[in-house]
Amino acid sequence: MKRVLNVAFFILLIYFLLLSFADINYLLSIVSSFIFPVLLIFFFRKIDVFEKEKYSDLFYVFIVGCTVSFFLSSFIYVPLRNLIVQENQCANFFNCFLLVAIPEEIIKIIPLIYVLKFKSFVNEPIDYLIYSSIGALGFAFIENIDYIQNYSETGNIVAVRSFLPLIMHISTSSILGFSVFLYMNSNRIKYILYALIFSSVLHAAYNSLIIRVLVLIFLIIVFAKLIQSLLNISPFYDESKEKDIVYSSNFLLIILFIVFTYNIINDIILLGINHVLNNFYNYIFIIFYPFIFYRLISSRLSLKKANFVALGSRSTKINLFKEMQDIIISYYKSNFK
Numbered sequence: 001m002k003r004v005l006n007v008a009f010f011i012l013l014i015y016f017l018l019l020s021f022a023d024i025n026y027l028l029s030i031v032s033s034f035i036f037p038v039l040l041i042f043f044f045r046k047i048d049v050f051e052k053e054k055y056s057d058l059f060y061v062f063i064v065g066c067t068v069s070f071f072l073s074s075f076i077y078v079p080l081r082n083l084i085v086q087e088n089q090c091a092n093f094f095n096c097f098l099l100v101a102i103p104e105e106i107i108k109i110i111p112l113i114y115v116l117k118f119k120s121f122v123n124e125p126i127d128y129l130i131y132s133s134i135g136a137l138g139f140a141f142i143e144n145i146d147y148i149q150n151y152s153e154t155g156n157i158v159a160v161r162s163f164l165p166l167i168m169h170i171s172t173s174s175i176l177g178f179s180v181f182l183y184m185n186s187n188r189i190k191y192i193l194y195a196l197i198f199s200s201v202l203h204a205a206y207n208s209l210i211i212r213v214l215v216l217i218f219l220i221i222v223f224a225k226l227i228q229s230l231l232n233i234s235p236f237y238d239e240s241k242e243k244d245i246v247y248s249s250n251f252l253l254i255i256l257f258i259v260f261t262y263n264i265i266n267d268i269i270l271l272g273i274n275h276v277l278n279n280f281y282n283y284i285f286i287i288f289y290p291f292i293f294y295r296l297i298s299s300r301l302s303l304k305k306a307n308f309v310a311l312g313s314r315s316t317k318i319n320l321f322k323e324m325q326d327i328i329i330s331y332y333k334s335n336f337k
Contacts, residue, residue, distance in 0.1 A: 001118060009067045026149055033144040035262055036162040037137040039255040044130045046248035047227060050236040053130065057121045061131050064111040065138020077103045093208040101203035105196055108173045111135030112180060125181055125230040132177025133170040140166040152270050155279055156286050159263035163289040168206050171219035172199035174226050186327045220293055224300040229310040231303055233328060235335040242303045249298040256290040306332060
């Protein structure tokens with residue numbers, strides 16, 4: 001399997017290089033699509049305060065995500081979808097759920113499943129979120145290249161694709177990543193199936209409904225709570241490192257500033273300074289999305305040992321949540337004897 005992936009990645013790299021030599025704008029689209037995912041990989045390492053992952057492992061999973069996403073999307077998922085419906089029909093919620101959201105969520109979670117099967121560096125709860133999210137970053141990187149290439153003349157495309165769909169992708173994948181953690185500690189496949197349906201419904205709602213912003217805010221809240229909760233039950237929990245999480249909050253703010261600045265520079269290069277000046281208010285408005293992302297994430301980057309907030313309190317009347325809480329408690333007790 002490793003050899004197959006290496007060959008596939010080599011083919012993908014050659015493909016990108018050839019297109020870049022043929023069209024300098026395509027190279028610019030690759031760079032523009034690459035910046036935010038790579039910076040977020042550094043962010044994910046920052047939040048992993050108790051037992052940091054190796055950069056080599058993080059970027060390896062990103063490469064797996066890119067490779068798997070490119071080949072499955074280009075030769076299986078998209079061709080089959082286009083045989084069933086035209087692309088404009090995917091705006092319908094039902095079609096989007098079945099023909100866009102479910103396939104994409106499955107593709108994005110494959111890198112996590114791959115490393116669990118063939119590697120051994122997933123060794124704490126937060127790793128499931130980190131690697132599922134990085135797999136999603138690989139998918140978003142591949143997806144954004146064509147979007148940025150095709151819509152570069154509209155302006156703000158780098159910021160829009162970075163601050164909206166990309167954040168949606170990592171948030172829905174984190175839900176699936178958490179369900180894989182539950183499966184690994186209970187051997188119950190139903191949690192993955194429930195998470196696939198739940199994340200796909202949210203994915204489809206984001207893509208097709210007018211409540212897109214509300215869906216995204218909800219997803220970010222879930223994402224933030226999962227980060228906080230999974231860190232709180234780490235078997236490597238060290239109270240002396242609790243305050244280190246603050247640095248990741250500051251780093252996130254720097255990342256968002258870099259992407260926003262690059263977005264403006266990119267538009268000046270492609271569209272000219274007059275376009276930016278004439279659409280000044282659009283550039284101010286786009287700040288709203290990274291600000292919300294930063295506030296929702298940073299407000300929950302505080303740690304308290306054993307405090308699993310993502311599933312609510314033990315008094316919940318939702319049986320599914322109680323079952324998941326029992327799995328978390330069992331995991332915690334077995335690792336903190």
